[in-house]
Amino acid sequence: MLAELTANAVADALARRESAPFAVVEAAALARPAALDALEALRPAAHVKVIAEIKRSSPSRGSLATISDPAALARQYELGGASAISVLTEGRKFGGSLADLETVRAAVSLPVLRKDFIATPYQVLEARAAGADLVLLIVAALDDPTLRELHDLIVELGMTPLIETHSADELERAAALGARLIGVNARDLSTFELDRDLFGRLAPRFPDGAIRVAESAVLSAADVAHYRSSGADVVLVGEALVTGGDPIANLSAFLAV
Numbered sequence: 001m002l003a004e005l006t007a008n009a010v011a012d013a014l015a016r017r018e019s020a021p022f023a024v025v026e027a028a029a030l031a032r033p034a035a036l037d038a039l040e041a042l043r044p045a046a047h048v049k050v051i052a053e054i055k056r057s058s059p060s061r062g063s064l065a066t067i068s069d070p071a072a073l074a075r076q077y078e079l080g081g082a083s084a085i086s087v088l089t090e091g092r093k094f095g096g097s098l099a100d101l102e103t104v105r106a107a108v109s110l111p112v113l114r115k116d117f118i119a120t121p122y123q124v125l126e127a128r129a130a131g132a133d134l135v136l137l138i139v140a141a142l143d144d145p146t147l148r149e150l151h152d153l154i155v156e157l158g159m160t161p162l163i164e165t166h167s168a169d170e171l172e173r174a175a176a177l178g179a180r181l182i183g184v185n186a187r188d189l190s191t192f193e194l195d196r197d198l199f200g201r202l203a204p205r206f207p208d209g210a211i212r213v214a215e216s217a218v219l220s221a222a223d224v225a226h227y228r229s230s231g232a233d234v235v236l237v238g239e240a241l242v243t244g245g246d247p248i249a250n251l252s253a254f255l256a257v
């Protein structure tokens with residue numbers, strides 16, 4: 001499934017390239033004001049930090065929420081105390097778009113993450129052109145030379161890579177990049193199975209100084225507490241915030257952990 005999601009995302013980017021050629025998107029990327037400092041925003045603190053996600057649907061959970069006004073939701077996340085906002089830009093299975101990212105960028109002053117299946121430099125340029133400050137790279141979807149190339153391009157453009165892992169081996173590959181911001185996704189993107197304890201098992205293996213992000217499967221404040229006590233500096237929350245009623249109240253409960 002991960003290979004298919006990635007192949008589709010690359011095909012969709014190739015189609016966009018017909019009307020927005022590489023050089024045009026590159027120029028737009030370079031014309032953007034400097035990216036926000038996400039490492040500063042997500043720096044480990046006495047309290048857990050939250051990356052709040054704008055997510056309409058997913059292949060594993062189906063349709064979650066309509067979200068007709070992503071800017072309004074992003075503003076609520078900001079008011080509720082999120083430290084960064086993740087915007088799913090994958091269209092086929094997650095119902096997102098680069099337009100969502102651009103809208104959210106204009107609505108808040110928090111760092112914004114492009115959450116997608118990135119496998120080409122063009123997609124990284126698109127992210128910056130739309131105003132992204134962070135870009136997700138999924139280790140399981142990329143070979144080492146591609147991972148290195150995309151990581152370095154993200155850094156060169158002044159953005160922060162969030163390197164997603166799902167095993168000790170992938171964590172080592174992330175460490176070898178010199179990654180400063182590393183996530184562990186509780187969900188296996190090939191089988192969609194959840195392992196809520198994976199983060200806790202991998203946390204001791206993070207490289208020194210890296211910010212530790214626990215991704216997925218936070219449904220309650222108790223789940224946040226579980227990740228926090230296993231060593232998470234940051235939790236990335238989607239479903240619970242888009243389906244759980246008042247996002248501001250939910251965020252406050254998560255941040256009170």
Ligand SMILES: O=P(O)(O)OC[C@@H](O)[C@@H](O)c1c[nH]c2ccccc12
Pocket residue numbers: 053055115116138164185215216217218236237238239240
């Ligand atoms: O909705 P959840 O279980 O809170 O998960 C959010 C986020 O971790 C999840 O959307 C995610 C993590 N890594 C990804 C990679 C691609 C797409 C989606 C994801």
